[in-house]
Amino acid sequence: MSTAPARVKTLKIDDRDVSGREEETILDVARQNRINIPTLCHVPGLSPVGSCRLCLVEIKGSPKLFPACVTLVREGMEVVTKSERLASYRKMILELLFSDGNHICAVCVSNGNCELQSLAQNLGIDSIRFPYRFPKLTVDASHQRFVVDHNRCILCARCVRVCGEVEGAHTWDLMGRGTSMRIISDMNEAWGDSETCTSCGKCVQLCPTGALVEKGKSVAEMSKKKGFLPYIVSMREGRR
Amino acid sequence: MWTEFGSTTPPSSDTRWRIVGAAMRKHGYRPNALIETLHTVQETFGYLDEQALRFVAGALRVPLSQVYGVATFYHFFNLKPQGRHTCVICTGTACYIKGVPAILTAIEETYGIKPGETTSDGNISLVSARCLGSCGLAPAAVMDGDVVGKLTPLETVNRMRRWTK
Amino acid sequence: MSKVRLATVWLDGCSGCHMSLLDMDERLVEIADKVEIVYSPLVDNKEFPQEVDITLVEGAIGNVEDEEKIKMIRQRTKTLVSLGDCAVTGNVPSMRNTCGAKAVLERVYLENVTLQPQIPSESVPALRSRVCPVREVVKVDVFVPGCPPSADTIHALLVGLLSGSVPDISLLSRFGA
Amino acid sequence: MTPEELTNTITTERETQEKFKHHVCVCVAAGCLSSQSDKVKAALEDEIKRQGREHECQIKGVGCMGLCAAGPLVSVEETGTLYQEVKPEDAAEVVASLEGQPVARIKGPSEAPFFTRQVKIVLENCGKIDPNRIEDYLLSGGYQSLTKVLTEMTPAQIIEEVYKSGLRGRGGAGYPTGLKWSTVAKAPGSPKYVICNADEGDPGAFMDRSVLESDPHRVLEGMAIAAYAVGASQGYVYVRAEYPLAIERLQNAIKQARRLRFLGIDICGTTFNFNIDVRLGAGAFVCGEETALIASVEGRRGNPKPRPPYPAEAGLWGCPTLINNVETFANIAPIAGRGGNWYASIGTEKSKGTKVFALAGRVANTDLIEVPMGMTLREIVFDIGGGIPDGKRLKAVQTGGPSGGCIPEQFLDMPVDYESLNKLGSIMGSGGMIVMDETSCMVDVAKYFMEFCMSESCGKCVPCRVGTAQMYDLLHKITEGKAGLEDLEMLEDLCDLVRNTSLCGLGQSAPNPVLSTLRYFRDEYMEHIVNKTCPAGICKIKVPTEVTA
Incomplete structure (x- = not known):
């Protein structure tokens, strides 16, 4: 535990008076107060990347938007997490994600247990406005226990982070850039041939969609167990 | 293939590995020398093959997926061997509005290759560059290392014909 | 009060949405009192009529016939509903x-x-190069995702639409x- | 090198050079080299040897003279005569004419507005000194500012001068340089780093390349002064691998500067230590963004990170880091030498000093120029640039590259400074200035830039990765004559989304070329969408053979 006393800031989120320690983010404090801000790339316990842009919030006095997952609380800050503008941006961002992959929910093992799918429902998305891009992507079932289906990958890099930061294997990373970016294991080889993968399955359990799944599941049978991460993180902190 | 992490022993007896080794040593085999090392490999061998990437990963102790991720992020790196001759066409703004699309069409019609491709006989690679910084000479290209400017589609193809004799 | 003119069409889809519609069971009777089914694979009309109040579209746009049909339907329909994932997203046909x-x-x-392997050319409409959701071809008024949407969902939709609002x-x- | 040693070296160099009666300068920057200026230089040297005049004629390879399209360029220092499109065969005539009348056949326009309207600070040595010889730089006053700063000024004083100069970052955004320096100087933590951003990525911009090829020591001197000011002892120049000549000259310059102790330990006889290493970029435009550049210097994928924390507090390896671009650093030595007030006397109220532009496209003189801030676009394009060739009419001037916009003819009399360009929906950017005439289709231009942003997007954040791809698809659809008005609406909504929600500057500014062309050339979009025609005749719109109603 750190010895220096943490300074506490008071601020407003959606007109509610709340307080947070200076090293906490807007998202941390909002969640402590049961104020829901949608996220996709963020997972407590992994380094924040601020890449999905769903958690953008308004701060009064600034025309800019701020990602709640990486913006630290400040004294007197007035945060707005719900507005027409934010709702419209969040919807469009999700619609872009849907348009950029081949997310055929009806034939997905994660149907009903998918963060992308349920976010779409929660944000009131009933159709995708942008033309689907139908990228040609592959499915790799070479691993003994798991499958990676690139059609359903949203490139949130949770797998990359949990593998590198928690498991320590760094089997996953991202290759290429822009719309040709993909997750890869080792040297972009079949997952089953990976020499670094420990088959721990952390990536599978943290994957928000049906991109990383267990073998042998049929449609809607795959549900993920994410509880291991807070457990590992708190155990490690306790040991320190 | 198995990668030995922490090993600085070259993957083959090819003496060119010494140049790569020296580059890594200069940086104290620090992982952050990855991009510098990949530059050296490409300069020495012409492209980055899997063997080289694994060797660099092992010697610098950088995860394999990270090495591959870096090598494919930067478009300057080639993961495939290039043709005997290389034609780099500038697609910068000045060259674009002065007629580069027509030059690319002419090359495609003559050799059947688009930027990023190599003729099937491995003779010519066509590469597009974001901007050569030779805007005064637009449209410009680099043909086997020489900058040539004020090109027309016909002249470009004629220059490339000299390579196919 | 005159009955609402309702049509349903089946484009590039599996007919599951129509099955789900039938799954409303006894609630169908209650709906039937308020609507006149003017066109549907479930009834015997050959021509898509003019001045339809509500058309439920199942299926994606997969061939040139679908495309022409939906354009005609749009012109003759007040409220066009994309019913189910194929019509809404392209779904399985778009794979x-x-x-x-x-x-x-x-x-x-x-x-x-x-x-005798051969690709049929006559009496089968040509496939479009790209299967797309209905909204890429014509304007859609209501979207009902689901594969298929449940009978309860369709019921709630129809009850709402028949009362004059989009539920x-x-x-x-x-x-x- | 101590101040005394510096004076001695300069005196010796001056005496050596004064022995020559004639100094003939041949441009050996990349532009002229590509038209074989090296052969011209060799021919001149042979000719002088043949005539036995080696002791009185010096042939000097120099950096960029600006008129790149007319290369190879040769100038005679004594008479100011400029020769253009010189061929090796012209060598004998040029040498013979040194005493008499210039060779009229190849004489260039040395009195033209092209030269007289420019004010050269950054480019003052370009085309005059030999970029491969530190002595030549010293003779033209080089490293005297560094010596003065290290021996007579405190870090706070030099930062104060930079503040006073009003210099703003020349890389694009125009952040006040003095403020940036003082932030890094005050940031707790050590070591600190100084990085020179030479990853000149805007297509149509080659200012940094020319400076590095023509006058590399000027950049090193600026970096060393910055390092002293902020308290750094290590610097990096992050330069594009696509600029091999610039890299070679830069590395050579670093070696020379180390040898004479303008870099390394005990610089200028003081206790100040500072080293510079070169790091090569590898073809990723996004690495011009500060946090992505840092990731790249650290050997990783060039993905930007959310800011704050800013590099000034937590940059390279988490340490306070100052990042300026080549042109910014190239302004430092003159500011340190002549004072911030002198620099601030040039330019406009809010945009001080000069700006280097790479003028290209449909303009008579496609060149590198340096003008005071506040000069109008009309003066730049018509007086300096010589106007539009072939009797065509100017349609727009594009500034700021893929992050900038197209400025239409009616604003040609606006002064070129940061604020005015922003008001017009463009940006100053790094200095690319592309002139377009009626043969350019503005929708096609917007599509060109969107293709650029799409393929240069790092892919990390969703709006930029997918949004640019969707915008590109829509623009493509418009240029094919297949789009409807609802597509235009979608395009505008995407512009708004991508601009406001992207993680870094690349995405935030990617819609600018679309927004500015929509603002000034909306009619051209409508022609494509409603009438299915391309007024400029660039887009190949296929008229459907049978019309189905």
């Missing part, structure tokens, strides 16, 4: 878009056929459900 129509035709009619069915429907 061929990543490999192209030609590859699919060859696989189905040539590679897997032993007796909020977001809690009852989602992609793939």
Whole structure:
């Protein structure tokens, strides 16, 4: 535990008076107060990347938007997490994600247990406005226990982070850039041939969609167990 | 293939590995020398093959997926061997509005290759560059290392014909 | 009060949405009192009529016939509903878009056929190069995702539409459900 | 090198050079080299040897003279005569004419507005000194500012001068340089780093390349002064691998500067230590963004990170880091030498000093120029640039590259400074200035830039990765004549989304070329969408053979 006393800031989120320690983010404090801000790339316990842009919030006095997952609380800050503008941006961002992959929910093992799918429902998305891009992507079932289906990958890099930061294997990373970016294991080889993968399955359990799944599941049978991460993180902190 | 992490022993007896080794040593085999090392490999061998990437990963102790991720992020790196001759066409703004699309069409019609491709006989690679910084000479290209400017589609193809004799 | 003129069409889809519609069971009777079904695969009309109040569209736009049909339907319909994932997103039929129509035709009619393999050209409408959701071709007024949307969802939708408003069915429907 | 040693070296060099009666300068920057200026230089040297005049004629390879399109360029220092499109065969005539009348056949326009309207600070040595010889730089006053700063000024004083100069970052955004320096100087933590951003990525911009090829020591001197000011002892120049000549000259310059102790330990006889290493970029436009550049210097994928924390507090390896671009650093030595007030006397109220532009496209003189801030676009394009060739009419001037916009003819009399360009929906950017005439289709231009942003997007954040791809598809659809008005609406909504929600500057500014062309050339979009025609005749719109109603 750190010895220096943490300074506490008071601020407003959606007109509610709340307080947070200076090293906490807007998202941390909002969640402590049961104020829901949608996220996709963020997972407590992994380094924040601020890449999905769903958690953008308004701060009064600034025309800019701020990602709640990486913006630290400040004294007197007035945060707005719900507005027409934010709702419209969040919807469009999700619609872009849907348009950029081949997310055929009806034939997905994660149907009903998918963060992308349920976010779409929660944000009131009933159709995708942008033309689907139908990228040609592959499915790799070479691993003994798991499958990676690139059609359903949203490139949130949770797998990359949990593998590198928690498991320590760094089997996953991202290759290429822009719309040709993909997750890869080792040297972009079949997952089953990976020499670094420990088959721990952390990536599978943290994957928000049906991109990383267990073998042998049929449609809607795959549900993920994410509880291991807070457990590992708190155990490690306790040991320190 | 198995990668030995922490090993600085070259993957083959090819003496060119010494140049790569020296580059890594200069940086104290620090992982952050990855991009510098990949530059050296490409300069020495012409492209980055899997063997080289694994060797660099092992010697610098950088995860394999990270090495591959870096090598494919930067478009300057080639993961495939290039043709005997290389034609780099500038697609910068000045060259674009002065007629580069027509030059690319002419090359495609003559050799059947688009930027990023190599003729099937491995003779010519066509590469597009974001901007050569030779805007005064637009449209410009680099043909086997020489900058040539004020090109027309016909002249470009004629220059490339000299390579196919 | 005159009855609401309702039509349903079946484009590139599996008919599951129509099955789900029938799954409303006894509630169908209650709906039937208020509507006149003027066109549907479930009834015997051959021509899509003029001045339809509500058309429920099942299926994606997969061939040139679908495309012409939906354009005509749009002109003759007040409220056009994309019913189910195929109409809303392209869904399973659109999975061929990543490999192209030609590859699919060859696989189905040539590679897997032993007796006189040939790609049909007559009396079968030509496939579009790309399967797309209805909204890419015409304007859609209401979207009901689901594969298929449940009978409850369709019931809630129809009850709402028949009372003259577009109901909020977001809690009852989602992609793939 | 101590101040005394510096004076001695300069005196010796001056005496050596004064022995020559004639100094003939041949441009050996990349532009002229590509038209074989090296052969011209060799021919001149042979000719002088043949005539036995080696002791009185010096042939000097120099950096960029600006008129790149007319290369190879040769100038005679004594008479100011400029020769253009010189061929090796012209060598004998040029040498013979040194005493008499210039060779009229190849004489260039040395009195033209092209030269007289420019004010050269950054480019003052370009085309005059030999970029491969530190002595030549010293003779033109080089490293005297560094010596003065290290021996007579405190870090706070030099930062104060930079503040006073009003210099703003020349890389694009125009952040006040003095403020940036003082932030890094005050940031707790050590070591600190100084990085020179030479990853000149805007297509149509080659200012940094020219400076590095023509006058590399000027950049090193600026970096060393910055390092002293902020308290750094290590610096990096992050330069594009696509600029091999610039890299070679830069590395050579670093070696020379180390040898004479303008870099390394005990610089200028003081206790100040500072080293510079070169790091090569590898073809990723996004690495011009500060946090992505840092990731790249650290050997990783060039993905930007959310800011704050800013590099000034937590940059390279988490340490306070100052990042300026080549042109910014090239302004430092003159500011340190002549004072911030002198620099601030040039330019406009809010945009001080000069700006280097790479003028290209449909303009008579496609060149590198340096003008005071506040000069109008009309003066730049018509007086300096010589106007539009072939009797065509100017349509727009594009500034700021893929992050900038197209400025239409009616604003040609606006002064070029940060604020005015922003008001017009463009940006100053790094200095690319592309002139377009009626043969350019503005929708096609917007599509060109969107293709650029799409393929240069790092892919990390969703709006930029997918949004640019969707915008590109829509623009493509418009240029094919297949789009409807609802597509235009979608395009505008995407512009708004991508601009406001992207993680870094690349995405935030990617819609600018679309927004500015929509603002000034909306009619051209409508022609494509409603009438299915391309007024400029660039887009190949296929008229459907049978019209189905």
